[in-house]
Amino acid sequence: MKEKLLYLINIQSLLFISFLVLTSYFNRFAIDDYHFIGQLKTASFNEIYSHLYYQWHGRWTSNFLLLSFLKLNQLPYFLTFFNLISFGLLYIGVARLFNSINIFYQLQFQNRTILTYAVIFIGVLFFCTITPNDTWFWFTSSVVYFWSTIAFFFAFSLFFIKTKK
Structure with missing residues (x-):
């Protein structure tokens, strides 16, 4: 049962990443x-x-x-690369936050599990918006809000770094 559940979680993660890659071409600056x-x-x-x-x-x-x-923007496929870089930064920020929490609380999750949970978290952010076609795609193409959210994840992960006394 546990292996089947992990298989489904990985499939969901891959499908969501594929969805983001395919729709990034059609997004625009907001x-x-x-x-x-x-x-x-x-x-x-x-x-x-x-x-x-x-x-x-x-x-x-x-x-x-x-x-x-x-x-x-006049370069061909620039918006695709811009959106993929933005999603990549979001993924790295969330994964870094989860990894910092994992180390701070000594949860002992494997790295693959943390990376999968990061994709699931981004998927939850997507599916919890009221109207993804309006809210999510406007939000992700807006440097004002999306990159501030990414910076928040990077900054929030700093709270979970242990310092030497």
Whole structure:
């Protein structure tokens, strides 16, 4: 029974990863400020960045990254790579958090189990959104929110690192 359960968990993980890879091509950049979208057509990179930094809001770092990525958007399949890198960073962040918890509490899970649980956790995040087609895909293509969440997982894993006294 336990082997069959592990087999099904691994199959679910592979299917979910395949789903993310296949849909990453069709995703797009999401920007939540209509003001920002309008500026893209009328202002240069430096003008937009200066405006965001000095006058508009505190999201200037994430919007700076997004402006940088928009220049690369003309490359073929760039959005696919961008989304796969984003999902990869999320996976690494969650796996690192789980590994830190495993070491801190001495749970003695195998590395393969931790990696599988990381995929399951991301799958739960996906399926627990109210409308995945609206919420999840908008969220994952937005540097403002998605990369902040990834940074949270990396930062939260620091709480579980044992330091020498």
